[in-house]
Amino acid sequence: MIRPTRRRVLQGLLGTAGALSLAPTLARAATPDDRRFVLLVLRGGMDGLGAIPAHGDPDYREARGAAALPQPGQQDGVVDLDGQFGLHPALGGLLPMWERGHLAIVHATSLPYGARSHFDAQDLLENGTDRPFGAATGWLNRALSASGAPVTAMAMGRGVPLVLRGPSPVTAADPLREQRLGPDLLERIEDLYRGDPLLEPALRAGLRTQDMLATARTSTRLRRADTESAAGVIGGLIAHAEGPRVAVLELSGWDTHTSQDRVLGRQLEAVAGALTGLQEAMGAVWGRTLVLAVSEFGRTVAANGTGGTDHGTAGAVLLAGGAVAGGEVFGRWPGLARRQLVAERDLAATTDLRSVFKGVLAGHLGVREGPLEDDVFPGSREAPPLEGLVRG
Amino acid sequence: MSTREAALAATRFGLGARPGELDAIAGDPRGWLLAQLEPQRPPDPELQGLPPSSVILASLAEQRRASEDGRKALREAQRDAYRGDVSVRCKVAARTDAPFRERLVAFWSNHFTVSAERREVLGLAGAHEREAVRPHAVGRFEDMLVASTRHPAMLAYLDQFKSIGPNSLAGARSGRGLNENLARELLELHTLGVDGGYGQPDVEALAQILTGWSFERRPGRSRRMGDEEVTGRYGFEPRMHEPGTKELLGAYYPGNGEEDGLAALSALAAHPSTAEHVATKLVRHFVADEPPPAAVERVASAFRDSDGDLGVTAAAVVEAPEAWAQGSGKVKTPYDLVLSSARLLGYTDDGRPLAESMGHFGQAPFRAPSPQGWSDRAADWIHPQGVLDRIEWARDVAEASVERIGDVADLAHGALGPLLSRRTLRALRSAAEPTTALALLLASPEFHRR
Numbered sequence: 001m002i003r004p005t006r007r008r009v010l011q012g013l014l015g016t017a018g019a020l021s022l023a024p025t026l027a028r029a030a031t032p033d034d035r036r037f038v039l040l041v042l043r044g045g046m047d048g049l050g051a052i053p054a055h056g057d058p059d060y061r062e063a064r065g066a067a068a069l070p071q072p073g074q075q076d077g078v079v080d081l082d083g084q085f086g087l088h089p090a091l092g093g094l095l096p097m098w099e100r101g102h103l104a105i106v107h108a109t110s111l112p113y114g115a116r117s118h119f120d121a122q123d124l125l126e127n128g129t130d131r132p133f134g135a136a137t138g139w140l141n142r143a144l145s146a147s148g149a150p151v152t153a154m155a156m157g158r159g160v161p162l163v164l165r166g167p168s169p170v171t172a173a174d175p176l177r178e179q180r181l182g183p184d185l186l187e188r189i190e191d192l193y194r195g196d197p198l199l200e201p202a203l204r205a206g207l208r209t210q211d212m213l214a215t216a217r218t219s220t221r222l223r224r225a226d227t228e229s230a231a232g233v234i235g236g237l238i239a240h241a242e243g244p245r246v247a248v249l250e251l252s253g254w255d256t257h258t259s260q261d262r263v264l265g266r267q268l269e270a271v272a273g274a275l276t277g278l279q280e281a282m283g284a285v286w287g288r289t290l291v292l293a294v295s296e297f298g299r300t301v302a303a304n305g306t307g308g309t310d311h312g313t314a315g316a317v318l319l320a321g322g323a324v325a326g327g328e329v330f331g332r333w334p335g336l337a338r339r340q341l342v343a344e345r346d347l348a349a350t351t352d353l354r355s356v357f358k359g360v361l362a363g364h365l366g367v368r369e370g371p372l373e374d375d376v377f378p379g380s381r382e383a384p385p386l387e388g389l390v391r392g
Numbered sequence: 393m394s395t396r397e398a399a400l401a402a403t404r405f406g407l408g409a410r411p412g413e414l415d416a417i418a419g420d421p422r423g424w425l426l427a428q429l430e431p432q433r434p435p436d437p438e439l440q441g442l443p444p445s446s447v448i449l450a451s452l453a454e455q456r457r458a459s460e461d462g463r464k465a466l467r468e469a470q471r472d473a474y475r476g477d478v479s480v481r482c483k484v485a486a487r488t489d490a491p492f493r494e495r496l497v498a499f500w501s502n503h504f505t506v507s508a509e510r511r512e513v514l515g516l517a518g519a520h521e522r523e524a525v526r527p528h529a530v531g532r533f534e535d536m537l538v539a540s541t542r543h544p545a546m547l548a549y550l551d552q553f554k555s556i557g558p559n560s561l562a563g564a565r566s567g568r569g570l571n572e573n574l575a576r577e578l579l580e581l582h583t584l585g586v587d588g589g590y591g592q593p594d595v596e597a598l599a600q601i602l603t604g605w606s607f608e609r610r611p612g613r614s615r616r617m618g619d620e621e622v623t624g625r626y627g628f629e630p631r632m633h634e635p636g637t638k639e640l641l642g643a644y645y646p647g648n649g650e651e652d653g654l655a656a657l658s659a660l661a662a663h664p665s666t667a668e669h670v671a672t673k674l675v676r677h678f679v680a681d682e683p684p685p686a687a688v689e690r691v692a693s694a695f696r697d698s699d700g701d702l703g704v705t706a707a708a709v710v711e712a713p714e715a716w717a718q719g720s721g722k723v724k725t726p727y728d729l730v731l732s733s734a735r736l737l738g739y740t741d742d743g744r745p746l747a748e749s750m751g752h753f754g755q756a757p758f759r760a761p762s763p764q765g766w767s768d769r770a771a772d773w774i775h776p777q778g779v780l781d782r783i784e785w786a787r788d789v790a791e792a793s794v795e796r797i798g799d800v801a802d803l804a805h806g807a808l809g810p811l812l813s814r815r816t817l818r819a820l821r822s823a824a825e826p827t828t829a830l831a832l833l834l835a836s837p838e839f840h841r842r
Contacts, residue, residue, distance in 0.1 A: 196837045206776030
């Protein structure tokens with residue numbers, strides 16, 4: 001009886017097992033210079049060393065074993081960036097961004113956490129404190145509150161991820177779903193809701209978002225049911241004059257315990273697609289946008305016995321957008337010799353991930369030091385903001 | 393007045409009226425509610441048909457051992473157990489004639505959240521509600537606290553089973569240590585509450601006291617230490633227990649193994665902050681997002697004075713005048729909305745579509761995103777996409793159900809009584825088709841409130 005049917009604009013995005021799920025969450029805030037910020041949460045522990053191979057490290061090939069990629073110049077080889085680091089070939093589409101200075105990387109970075117549990121680490125990634133379940137709100141929501149300007153946050157997708165939960169009001173919408181309510185029913189409902197303090201404003205905001213999304217959808221050439229097209233719709237929404245200023249996208253499927261060569265390649269293609277899709281859809285607004293892609297932890301340096309890698313510690317973070325001071329790999333490289341690894345298995349962290357968040361929030365969204373240290377990232381004095389990530 | 397009370401009893405304390413229910417309870421709505429607190433009330437027979445957690449665990453272990461791709465078979469078995477539990481649970485709630493009792497079970501289950509978002513818990517989350525929560529829903533809080541803390545689902549969900557005292561036998565040997573997860577949530581969520589007056593030293597002390605509360609280990613065939621079978625049932629493991637005296641909230645626990653844990657839970661249950669915390673949550677759940685202080689005080693006193701009798705405490709909520717006041721503003725969660733719609737339409741079939749609908753709205757049963765459980769506040773459920781989702785869903789349900797029902801205006805009166813507004817009634821009557829009318833009813837402001 002009560003079985004809803006959901007027709008999606010982009011079929012197949014969630015079709016196959018292990019496929020990618022894109023559930024964007026958006027927030028509108030008054031941001032300095034009308035900037036845009038997109039947080040891309042990669043759930044499952046992305047292999048940072050796989051995405052950004054340190055092919056120039058003398059121990060790279062031996063340490064990675066079966067997980068090592070062919071050298072630059074070889075077939076399916078690493079796409080070199082600066083002689084020391086490169087891109088996984090599936091991220092090759094981002095090379096133009098790197099060359100234009102719109103792509104940066106922070107490598108060997110992790111949360112202050114080493115127990116390798118997805119559940120705990122993802123919570124820590126989003127709560128902004130120094131321990132899992134340390135807060136019921138997220139650092140990004142708290143940062144929006146700290147910005148001072150009135151914030152109406154729009155969340156898109158099924159739920160609001162922790163990072164966007166908190167005192168700043170968050171609303172929800174799904175950009176991939178067309179609103180299918182007939183005009184007659186809608187009109188009658190609007191009548192019924194008139195004067196209702198909860199339902200009327202929510203309905204009105206929902207319909208307004210749907211209108212903006214419809215515009216974004218028609219202007220995005222939906223070639224295939226893929227992440228790039230989905231990102232295009234979201235990009236169009238964010239770039240819209242009345243659209244949200246802050247967005248959170250989620251991509252899962254990174255937990256590559258087996259068959260990493262196949263799975264990681266597909267995942268990274270989607271990331272490249274998401275970033276280029278956003279760039280294309282946002283047009284001039286890309287110039288004042290910063291996209292930050294993070295994962296809860298990295299993976300083991302060496303391959304395991306099933307063609308994959310296991311949960312690790314430090315990983316890599318990507319920053320993309322016109323607001324990025326790009327063309328550089330930030331962070332001190334700890335090395336891949338066995339004695340340089342954590343427990344002889346994981347890449348060691350030389351930058352606290354919170355330093356990256358703080359550097360972006362301060363440099364791009366103008367969040368002041370006081371609130372940043374006291375409210376947004378309490379207990380993080382030992383992780384100073386990472387400078388130089390944001391242009392200007 | 394009594395029909396308005398009947399409507400409030402069914403809506404605010406229940407799961408929405410089934411056809412004819414309002415007339416049946418109009419004589420004594422409060423009495424109807426209080427009668428549902430009867431401790432001896434037998435649970436729905438459908439629940440008896442579900443396997444206990446020991447059986448589920450045994451079959452899960454079997455799956456993993458027996459098949460070649462053990463992990464995959466295990467996941468399938470867990471999913472089957474989850475689906476079975478969820479389906480029955482929704483069916484029971486849709487057809488129950490004790491909806492207040494069901495609301496209380498759901499409330500306490502949410503208070504002691506175990507979530508299948510953690511894969512290990514998937515097959516057991518329903519069993520936790522059946523075994524640790526339901527039997528004590530109108531019993532003693534302390535009994536529910538102990539049952540929940542010891543349940544395999546909770547031991548797994550909050551990592552308790554692997555918490556080892558650093559100076560215990562197992563700790564000294566393995567170098568592994570304490571896991572504070574359960575201890576912290578016990579204090580923050582289950583008993584005192586986040587402002588209840590405890591500190592980090594108390595969290596550590598409680599974690600130490602609870603070491604040994606783990607999965608039962610039986611000697612393996614070889615009878616050598618280390619070769620043991622973990623049954624998955626609760627068992628106190630002395631080798632994991634941290635020796636020595638601990639101080640928790642100003643009281644000393646001398647290192648008496650399992651007894652210390654029971655004594656600690658008893659002390660937490662009796663702590664004045666626990667009464668306050670529990671009362672606040674109950675009043676927020678049934679009365680208003682901003683709990684009126686007078687109601688909280690009344691309920692907290694009832695809890696305290698009855699030594700944590702949850703039936704007496706629930707009765708105090710019923711007796712609170714604030715609960716019967718106009719316009720509390722409580723909004724139906726997806727759980728409430730789906731079930732009240734099912735009840736309105738006389739739906740008594742398989743519960744699975746109901747569970748799927750809840751999941752569609754982001755409230756899949758036993759899948760709360762964190763130990764905090766599902767929110768009880770309107771803003772977390774009524775947001776722009778949420779409202780559009782609800783309206784679309786109402787339209788879809790109306791399309792699927794319109795043939796089974798008679799006149800929509802009559803249905804509306806039957807479900808909402810005097811809570812039905814003139815404006816909504818007019819809208820129902822002026823709708824061109826019954827499908828539209830039914831959709832309007834299911835999407836109406838009155839139907840989204842409880």
